Amino acid sequence: MKKIFSFLASIYFALFLILSTIVLVTLATFIESYSKSHLLAAAVVYQNPLFTLLLWGYFVNILFSALKRFPFKRRHIPFLITHAGLLMVLAGCLLKSYFGLQGQMTLLEGESSSHIVIPKSYALQIEDRTNIYQSPIHKKSKRIATKSALSIELIEWRQHCEPIVLSWIKKGGLDLFGYPSIPLTVFDKESPPTGLNTPECTFFSLQANGNTLQTIGSRLQRHKPCVAFIETEENKQKLLTIDAEGQTHTKELTCDPIVLFDKGFSGYGLWVDLGEHFVPKELFCPLVRQYPLKKAPLAREEARPRIRLHVSQGAQSEVVTLAYDPNFVGLKQPILNGKYLACFRPKQIPIDHTVRLAQARKISYPGSNQPLAFESDCVIDGSKQTISMNKVHEAKDGTRFYMANLTSVHPLCAKQATLVVNWDPAKYTLTYPGAVLITLGALLLFFRKKYES
Amino acid sequence: MRTFFFVFLIFTSCSNSNPPPPAYTTIPARNEPGSLYKIICILNATKHTPSPDLSDTRKPNAHYTLGESIEITVHTFMQHIHPQSQIERWKKQKNYLHMRIEPISFNGFAGLYFEGKTADQMVMAWSLQLDYRHREALALMTTPTEQLQSDVTIKIVGPKKEVLQQKELLWRFAKSLELNHPLTAPR
Numbered sequence: 001m002k003k004i005f006s007f008l009a010s011i012y013f014a015l016f017l018i019l020s021t022i023v024l025v026t027l028a029t030f031i032e033s034y035s036k037s038h039l040l041a042a043a044v045v046y047q048n049p050l051f052t053l054l055l056w057g058y059f060v061n062i063l064f065s066a067l068k069r070f071p072f073k074r075r076h077i078p079f080l081i082t083h084a085g086l087l088m089v090l091a092g093c094l095l096k097s098y099f100g101l102q103g104q105m106t107l108l109e110g111e112s113s114s115h116i117v118i119p120k121s122y123a124l125q126i127e128d129r130t131n132i133y134q135s136p137i138h139k140k141s142k143r144i145a146t147k148s149a150l151s152i153e154l155i156e157w158r159q160h161c162e163p164i165v166l167s168w169i170k171k172g173g174l175d176l177f178g179y180p181s182i183p184l185t186v187f188d189k190e191s192p193p194t195g196l197n198t199p200e201c202t203f204f205s206l207q208a209n210g211n212t213l214q215t216i217g218s219r220l221q222r223h224k225p226c227v228a229f230i231e232t233e234e235n236k237q238k239l240l241t242i243d244a245e246g247q248t249h250t251k252e253l254t255c256d257p258i259v260l261f262d263k264g265f266s267g268y269g270l271w272v273d274l275g276e277h278f279v280p281k282e283l284f285c286p287l288v289r290q291y292p293l294k295k296a297p298l299a300r301e302e303a304r305p306r307i308r309l310h311v312s313q314g315a316q317s318e319v320v321t322l323a324y325d326p327n328f329v330g331l332k333q334p335i336l337n338g339k340y341l342a343c344f345r346p347k348q349i350p351i352d353h354t355v356r357l358a359q360a361r362k363i364s365y366p367g368s369n370q371p372l373a374f375e376s377d378c379v380i381d382g383s384k385q386t387i388s389m390n391k392v393h394e395a396k397d398g399t400r401f402y403m404a405n406l407t408s409v410h411p412l413c414a415k416q417a418t419l420v421v422n423w424d425p426a427k428y429t430l431t432y433p434g435a436v437l438i439t440l441g442a443l444l445l446f447f448r449k450k451y452e453s
Numbered sequence: 454m455r456t457f458f459f460v461f462l463i464f465t466s467c468s469n470s471n472p473p474p475p476a477y478t479t480i481p482a483r484n485e486p487g488s489l490y491k492i493i494c495i496l497n498a499t500k501h502t503p504s505p506d507l508s509d510t511r512k513p514n515a516h517y518t519l520g521e522s523i524e525i526t527v528h529t530f531m532q533h534i535h536p537q538s539q540i541e542r543w544k545k546q547k548n549y550l551h552m553r554i555e556p557i558s559f560n561g562f563a564g565l566y567f568e569g570k571t572a573d574q575m576v577m578a579w580s581l582q583l584d585y586r587h588r589e590a591l592a593l594m595t596t597p598t599e600q601l602q603s604d605v606t607i608k609i610v611g612p613k614k615e616v617l618q619q620k621e622l623l624w625r626f627a628k629s630l631e632l633n634h635p636l637t638a639p640r
Contacts, residue, residue, distance in 0.1 A: 106638070108586055110561020110631065113638035125640075132640055263593055328639070348640060356635050359559040359628070382474065411556035412536060414563045414584035 009064035017057045024051060037299035039120060052097075059090045078448055082441025088434025092426040101423040104404065105355060106328075109414040112356035112379075116421045121347040122305070122324065126150060127332065128340050129265075136347055137307070144309070150340065153310040155319070159296035161306035163323040163330070166288040167270050168253060169231045174205030177269065177284035184231075201278055202226035225278055229253075243277035258331070259284065265338040268331055289333070291323050307344055311335055351421065353395055355380050360406050360417035363388075374406040376417045387419065399423045479633060480515045480527055482600045483507040489529070489600055493629040495519055495622065519619060523611030525626070529603040536564035539580035539606060547571050560631040561587045562605065575616040577609040579627050587636055601632065 007013055028045035032038055045051055066083040069076050103116030126133045126148045133148040139157040146152055168174060173181035186207045206228050228240040237253040251272075259269040268287040275281065291306050304324045311318050313336055320335050322344040332341035360376040375388040380401065385393045393401040405418040424431070478500065479488035484507050492515070501516040513526035540554055549569035557566045562581035569576045581604065583591075588602045607627045609616065616623070 108561065108584065108638070109558055109563075110584070110587060110636055111638045112635040115638070115640060260593070358631070384474070412558075412563050412565070412582075414558045414561055414586070 005064060006068075008060050009068040013057070014061050014065070017054060017061060021054055024048075024054070035298045037301055039300035040298065043300065052094075055090060055094060059087060059094070062086050062090070075448075078441050078444030080441075081437050081444060085434045085437030085439075085441055088430045088437060090434075092424075092429075092431030092434060095426040095430065096424045099425050101349070101351075101399075101421070103349060103421050105401075105419045105421055106416060107355065107357035107419070108416050109357050109359055112354055114352075114354045115348045115350050117328075118347040118349060119326075120300075123345060123347040124152070124307075124309070124322075125332075125343045125345055125348075126152075126340050127342075134348060137344070139305075148340070149313055150336075151312045154307060155310050156306075156308035158293055158306045160294050160303045161291045161323050162294050162304070163289060163291050166290060168229045168237055168285050169205055169207075170288060174203060174229050175285050176203065177286060179203070201280070204228035206230045207232075227274060227278070227283075239272060241274055241278070243275065245277070249275075258287070262338065264332055264341055265334050267334055267338075287331075289331075291321050305344075309342075311342070313339070351399065352397065353381050353399060355401070355419065357417055358384075360415040362406060374403050374417070376403055376406070376419070378419075397423075398425075398427060475629070477629070478515075480529075480630075481507070483510070483514065483529060483531070483603075485600060488633055489603075490527075490605070490630055491633050492527070492631075493626055495525075495626050498525070519611070519623075520615055523609060523615055523619065523623075525607070525609050525623075527630075528606045528608075529600065530606070531600060531603050533582065533604055534580075536580035536582065539604075540565050540567050540578075543567055543569070543576070543578055543580075543608075547574065547576070549576075557581075558584075559628050561636060562630065564604075570613055573613055575611060575613040577616065577620070577623055577627070579605075579607045581605045581607070581630075590636055590639060605630065 024045050028041040031044055032041035035041070062083050066080055066087075069079065072080060101116075103118045105113055105116050107113055122137045123134045124137045124144055124146070126135075126146055128148065131148070133146050135144050135146045135152075137144055137154065141154045144152040144154055168176075169184060171181070172184045174184065175181055182203055182205050184205045184207055202225075204226065207230070225244050226242050230238045230240060232238065239251045239253050241249045241251075243249070253270070253272070257271060259271045261267050261269060269284045270287060272283045273281065274283060293306065296303055304326070306321065306323050309320045309322070311320050316336050318336055320333065320342055322333060322342060323330070325343055325345050328345060330343065332343045334340070335342050356379040358377040358379060360374070362371050363373045363375055364370060365372045373389050375386060378385050378387055378393075378401070380393060380395065385401075387393050387401055387403045389403050391403075395401075400422050402420040402422075403417065404420045406415055407418075408415045475493040477491040478494045480490040480492060481487070481503055482489045495517065498517040498519040501518070503514060503516065504512045506512075507514060510528060510530050513528050515525075515527040517525040519525060544552065544567075547569060549571055551570045553566075553568040555566050557564060557579065561584055563584050564579060564581040567576070567578045567580070569578075583602055583604075591601055607630065609623050609627075
């Protein structure tokens, strides 16, 4: 026992710890440099239990090496102060890693929130008409506990998928709401396209094999008025219309605008207004999502895990597939005949502060467009604060708000700011006092000779 | 001396106290009960009672007079007009010797700021639209009035010297325009 104590308090153990740290940090640096992924390096090294064990090792080594001097003498004071400081800083780090909080809050100008997002965490969000329920989810989870009335079981977790949204052209046909599927015609120069003729209008679904829209347009001149949905080789979808006056209009179809049926609980669709020369004037198509599996990227930041869940409530049950939506931009999926909406997103945590973003701005270097700083005017708990990259706001309970990022889709659109929110439970009780003690101890050690004399 | 210096440092250190929040006034909706927006009160400004019938969009939702002759009007428009079109209209209203146009966004509104100077007059005007993402969020809500999605213009006209003197205050006033009830970030 004494031998173990001596070893744990020895300089050899300290050297072993320092060397191990050097090796692990070097390894992490190489991993990060090779994969361009901090998350991979963090997962392999920094979040590895071995790394936490090293921190505990330092704690034990410093504590035991101080205790080894017992009974303490006056000349030990600087040494003990320094070691007490180191122990406090280490304890602060460990406490922060276990009980601290670090998240992000992304706000559009004019928005307010009292929730933060924990990046790279996984949570299943179930929403009914009145409440939002969140359950943390892990790849080894089997049954997912939720406060909703649902019973949820995780049946599959895959590392990466690339979700796609199918709109107008699905399974080789044109999918219009209210019409049977119109077969897809692969257009070439020899065969004119065929379509589904209605008394008022003609629809076509076409696949352009390298032909230009103008070529197809000339082929369609004989049908008036008519609408053609064209899928190019790059899977881009375009709409070509010829109105009653023979005018041709083309439009690239994107997933905008999306129509929400019953706020998404009955699914989503795309809508196109064809104009007054057409009957019907408007067209809808329901959106369908697919989640094909892909090889997981090395950079974990880019990975989008796919989960399959067995969801049941009473006699109703359903297998649901969801893709990870790290940026909160995906559509929530209606489940159990539109009783609930489900999505797979990072965890959101309520905080005791409400933040409203009034204005976010980029400060440029004088006479240039190069950003000097990002700044945002926020109203935090009713009081106006300006947060910039070098000006952190700290609330009374120690929660700190940092300006992290600013994005703008267009100069005539509202800007979006990302704030980093963190709370360190031991900052004022351990970490800062510990740093003061280290400084004091180091100074005393520096002047020790004079002190001892 | 050292003790004095130490005590001096302690008592002259930075204070975290914030100025008291400004008082706000509300802006009524067009021909609907209740108000849509709030904006800070300008002390010394006279608030004119809005017309009982605001269906005519030429009538302002709010009208203030600052000092002797600075007129401040706030209009809302249910029909969306691109800020650039609004600016083009304003440009034609006077013979401006100097004009400045720049994009602006705050409190969820985005658009253009117009500043025009004639020989003796100055105009400061903001043509604003609620950001499209906010309009989408509002469309999802069950009870909001459609008027919340309106475009807003703030126009300040007055003698050049007086407007220039009050420019900072007038900017602060315009930038304080916000929805009565802030929009909650979607979850």
